[in-house]
Amino acid sequence: MIFMIRLPIAVLSLLTACTAFTLVSASAQAQDAANQGIDEVSRQASQLEAELGKVKETSPEAAELLLKLIDIYHEHGRLFGLIRSGQLFIASHPSHPQHAEAMLKLIDGLEAASRNNDTIAMCRQFVVRYPDHKRCAEIEKRLAATLNQGTDRLKTAEAYAAVWQREPGTTEGQQAGIRAIALYNSLQNKAGYTAAAELAEAMFAKLPTGEMASHIGWQAVLNWNYAGEWAKSNLAGNKLLGAKLTLDTKTARQLHIYMAENYARVGQRANSVESWKAARKIEDSSYLHGRQITEMYSANAKG
Numbered sequence: 174m175i176f177m178i179r180l181p182i183a184v185l186s187l188l189t190a191c192t193a194f195t196l197v198s199a200s201a202q203a204q205d206a207a208n209q210g211i212d213e214v215s216r217q218a219s220q221l222e223a224e225l226g227k228v229k230e231t232s233p234e235a236a237e238l239l240l241k242l243i244d245i246y247h248e249h250g251r252l253f254g255l256i257r258s259g260q261l262f263i264a265s266h267p268s269h270p271q272h273a274e275a276m277l278k279l280i281d282g283l284e285a286a287s288r289n290n291d292t293i294a295m296c297r298q299f300v301v302r303y304p305d306h307k308r309c310a311e312i313e314k315r316l317a318a319t320l321n322q323g324t325d326r327l328k329t330a331e332a333y334a335a336v337w338q339r340e341p342g343t344t345e346g347q348q349a350g351i352r353a354i355a356l357y358n359s360l361q362n363k364a365g366y367t368a369a370a371e372l373a374e375a376m377f378a379k380l381p382t383g384e385m386a387s388h389i390g391w392q393a394v395l396n397w398n399y400a401g402e403w404a405k406s407n408l409a410g411n412k413l414l415g416a417k418l419t420l421d422t423k424t425a426r427q428l429h430i431y432m433a434e435n436y437a438r439v440g441q442r443a444n445s446v447e448s449w450k451a452a453r454k455i456e457d458s459s460y461l462h463g464r465q466i467t468e469m470y471s472a473n474a475k476g
Contacts, residue, residue, distance in 0.1 A: 214249050230265045247278045255282035292319050330356035341379050350376050363400050370396035387418040403435035426455040442472030
């Protein structure tokens with residue numbers, strides 16, 4: 174009986190030991206395979222780097238070696254090697270047929286390494302050098318997104334405006350335009366308000382009838398007003414009214430108030446009276462009534 178109890182325990186211990194050995198062996202083999210892969214990448218890169226050191230950086234031979242290094246480093250996520258090789262290739266071989274592709278891979282490396290200033294500079298170079306490249310729109314978006322992480326609101330606004338200019342009919346392009354208007358406005362100076370108003374008018378002209386068109390048209394009115402451009406604000410207001418878009422009651426009333434005030438500022442008293450009347454039709458008040466009477470007196474008008 175004692176022998177029958179001990180035998181299963183011994184067998185179980187033996188089986189456990191065998192299983193553990195098998196698992197350790199498998200793990201070791203997997204690690205060896207991984208190390209061999211890493212070593213192979215390093216070996217290839219080292220060999221290419223050594224060959225590169227024997228030729229002139231601007232030679233065709235160097236170009237081919239650098240391209241191979243860029244591909245290896247890019248594929249295996251070797252960021253520092255990718256950045257070093259990419260920068261050297263781009264500076265030494267500006268007219269090479271694969272220059273654009275090398276720049277794109279370098280941008281990937283700079284972005285992954287969070288080197289934002291270098292990413293911004295490289296994206297700008299790419300957009301200027303290859304404006305018709307199939308991936309230019311993507312790079313403009315990445316440029317805007319990288320700038321958005323910083324504090325330069327003007328440059329960020331310009332980048333988002335460029336995204337809209339390239340893709341005015343897409344949702345992403347329109348959202349970029351809205352972001353640009355907000356950033357220009359946040360500068361809180363005449364140049365910023367002017368840029369915001371000009372962009373809003375350009376967007377308004379291309380948008381289909383709808384809620385977004387109403388919002389963008391209103392932004393044009395507001396920002397021209399903030400810039401002190403009374404006549405331009407009212408021109409934008411008349412475009413908004415002429416488009417017969419649906420405006421909420423508060424916005425429609427405020428639009429007529431702004432236009433009434435602006436007409437008065439530029440001496441168009443009769444037009445000011447009509448705008449005060451329009452505002453009163455939406456929601457009257459003693460203040461609006463008083464302003465209308467004042468403008469009627471100034472214009473020597475009756476009504």
